[in-house]
Amino acid sequence: MTDSTLRPRRSVLYMPGANERALEKAKTLPTDALILDLEDSVAPDAKADARKRVAAAAASGEYGYREVTIRVNAPDTVWHADDLRAAAEAGPDAVVVPKVDSPETVRAVERALEAAGAPDRTAIWAMIETPLAMFDARAIAAASERLTVLVMGTNDLAKELHAEHVPGRAPLLTGLSLALLAARATGKTILDGVYNDVQDLAGFEAECLQGRQFGFDGKTLIHPKQLEPCNRLFAPSEDAVAHSRRIIEAFDQATSEGRGVVTVDGRMIENLHVEDARRILALAGAVAGR
CATH class of the missing domain: 3.20.20.60 (Phosphoenolpyruvate-binding domains)
Known part of the structure; x- marks a missing residue:
């Protein structure tokens, strides 16, 4: 659940x-x-x-x-x-x-x-x-x-x-x-x-x-x-879902390459942005399951 x-x-x-x-x-x-x-x-x-x-x-x-x-x-x-x-x-x-x-x-x-x-x-x-x-x-x-x-x-x-x-x-x-x-x-x-x-x-x-x-x-x-x-x-928009995926992909790639600085769409990304992106995707998935 x-x-x-x-x-x-x-x-x-x-x-x-x-x-x-x-x-x-x-x-x-x-x-x-x-x-x-x-x-x-x-x-x-x-x-x-x-x-x-x-x-x-x-x-x-x-x-x-x-x-x-x-x-x-x-x-x-x-x-x-x-x-x-x-x-x-x-x-x-x-x-x-x-x-x-x-x-x-x-x-x-x-x-x-x-x-x-x-x-x-x-x-x-x-x-x-x-x-x-x-x-x-x-x-x-x-x-x-x-x-x-x-x-x-x-x-x-x-x-x-x-x-x-x-x-x-x-x-x-x-x-x-x-x-x-x-x-x-x-x-x-x-x-x-x-x-x-x-x-x-x-x-x-x-x-x-x-x-x-x-x-x-x-x-x-x-x-x-x-x-x-x-x-x-109150559901994540398509743009929000796509942006969240880009954040997670960019952060994961930077981590695998040992880079400490990550930018997505011109903005600096930190752990807090990744956590929020995961929350948005989880909510979008739960909504889609309905």
Whole structure:
């Protein structure tokens, strides 16, 4: 299996857990991962039925290569404990936990999952979406080996900051940067937040490009029409793959000839460039395998 940091998570699509048709449709969509949602998209009186439906879907094994996760309700809600027990029994690829503000929240979720018999393969994805979470992002990311992914909750973060949603996301850049630093410092995957206007594909593509340039591994999505541009922009381009191959070939040749200086396309190449080139090729290979 590909290393978890290189597993393709370009596109991660939220699907409403109360909608049987949506759960069925998800089996055919070209998304790298699914978040079967029990939180925001499910009304309070539909939570129990949605929980059963989502648990059955996650346990079905009918989603092919797609990574299947369950988003439970937040730790301070009456549904959280039952959600965790149901998720543990279903054994999805991961449990997505909203409103994670501290390392203790991660550890409490881990204890609850283990007590309920969750398989070792069921990871924790922590949603960080408050100012407190931004400041504690590194400690949250390092709180458990079971935690493998940080998920940006940019809508809630903007709300907490009293910030406006503007092109370029200037009000959120500090939080995005802190979260990225935390993910990279602890070796975890990190996913960018959602883009709300499903009709504005040009704006969506611009935000995908920004997220990729920042260093995010992929993006969470709210509509299937966002899948194609997201998958395209978060995958290595043909030019990037070709350039990476030239770097590795040039470096290997220089090493075999005992040369200490390597240039590719007029630029000096060091070990760090070679490591990144290998990462790009590994990701491209994993994407191609889909």
